[in-house]
Amino acid sequence: MTKGLRRAAVLCLLATGTLTAATAAMAGTTERYLHVKVDDAKNGESVNVNVPLSLAEKILPAVNKGNLHAGKVTVGDIDADGVDVRGILDAIRSAPDNEFVTVKQKDQEVRVAKSNGNLIVHVKNNDKDGERVDVTVPMKVVDALFSTAKKDELDIAAAIRALSDAGDILIVTVQDASQHVRVWVDSKNTSE
Amino acid sequence: MILIGKVALGLVGTAVAGVGLLCSEGFVEVNVVEKQPEAHHIFVVAPAMLAPIGMHFVPKHHLAQAAREVRPYLPVIRAALDGLRDADDVTLVEVTEPDEHVTVMKEGGSIIVDVKDKDETVHVSVPIRAMSSTIEELAAASPATQP
Numbered sequence: 004m005t006k007g008l009r010r011a012a013v014l015c016l017l018a019t020g021t022l023t024a025a026t027a028a029m030a031g032t033t034e035r036y037l038h039v040k041v042d043d044a045k046n047g048e049s050v051n052v053n054v055p056l057s058l059a060e061k062i063l064p065a066v067n068k069g070n071l072h073a074g075k076v077t078v079g080d081i082d083a084d085g086v087d088v089r090g091i092l093d094a095i096r097s098a099p100d101n102e103f104v105t106v107k108q109k110d111q112e113v114r115v116a117k118s119n120g121n122l123i124v125h126v127k128n129n130d131k132d133g134e135r136v137d138v139t140v141p142m143k144v145v146d147a148l149f150s151t152a153k154k155d156e157l158d159i160a161a162a163i164r165a166l167s168d169a170g171d172i173l174i175v176t177v178q179d180a181s182q183h184v185r186v187w188v189d190s191k192n193t194s195e
Numbered sequence: 196m197i198l199i200g201k202v203a204l205g206l207v208g209t210a211v212a213g214v215g216l217l218c219s220e221g222f223v224e225v226n227v228v229e230k231q232p233e234a235h236h237i238f239v240v241a242p243a244m245l246a247p248i249g250m251h252f253v254p255k256h257h258l259a260q261a262a263r264e265v266r267p268y269l270p271v272i273r274a275a276l277d278g279l280r281d282a283d284d285v286t287l288v289e290v291t292e293p294d295e296h297v298t299v300m301k302e303g304g305s306i307i308v309d310v311k312d313k314d315e316t317v318h319v320s321v322p323i324r325a326m327s328s329t330i331e332e333l334a335a336a337s338p339a340t341q342p
Contacts (some may be wrong), residue, residue, distance in 0.1 A: 034283050053286060
């Protein structure tokens with residue numbers, strides 16, 4: 004009887020282990036999607052784009068046209084007007100959560116901050132359209148973007164790989180008087 | 196009598212195998228319904244394998260121009276088709292306008308395009324494997340790959 008119980012216990016353990024491993028493997032292969040949704044309420048138009056990130060990861064390295072080659076895009080001089088963008092990003096990466104830039108003008112408000120491992124940019128226009136742009140990019144994605152050896156390149160493929168590991172995230176929202184644009188990543192294959 | 200039976204069985208077997216092979220890459224489906232007073236309805240279902248087989252028998256010099264033009268994009272097309280084949284079913288693009296609705300989907304190994312507007316409804320379904328085979332046949336017709 005004891006032998007039988009032991010066998011049953013071992014079998015249960017094996018079954019549990021196999022199930023756990025299978026669940027972990029399935030969780031690891033869950034497809035993730037980059038969604039773009041544009042709603043134009045004024046004209047009654049909408050566009051939804053749902054791209055599996057694995058598809059983007061496969062296609063990008065194959066594109067060699069214009070500034071895009073092997074998953075990297077050449078953007079010219081990133082050191083804009085003598086400002087060392089990589090240097091600034093290094094500083095932001097190592098800094099604690101903080102609000103780095105706040106600009107309040109009569110017609111525009113800009114805010115750049117770091118919060119919970121994300122780089123956050125808010126822009127709000129105080130004109131009649133009241134356009135508002137919110138960008139949230141995980142620092143890991145920013146790091147991946149600037150991970151190339153060349154100073155004038157952005158590694159889009161690496162950024163997409165980082166994005167697929169970053170969890171569900173709303174990356175960009177743009178809202179004006181008539182249009183609403185959203186870009187986000189999750190594991191649902193629809194824009195709902 | 197037994198010999199005739201065996202020959203008949205062989206022929207039927209070959210025919211079944213041939214049909215099976217022909218259908219192995221699925222079917223291309225085109226369905227166009229016009230909404231005009233004199234409405235036309237076009238409905239075509241054909242084995243997808245016919246496209247690459249057809250391409251194989253087209254004289255190479257007729258395909259040379261197309262092959263040359265598609266050649267720079269082959270790596271991207273191959274990567275896209277590979278990625279699509281491996282991806283789960285998904286609505287890739289959906290465009291809604293007041294009088295038009297367009298969807299591009301990946302569903303069960305096929306790319307499906309549906310267009311509905313005030314004049315007509317169009318449904319096209321093409322298996323991804325057939326697209327790959329057709330593109331490879333076209334690539335093989337490129338002058339650079341000729342002996």
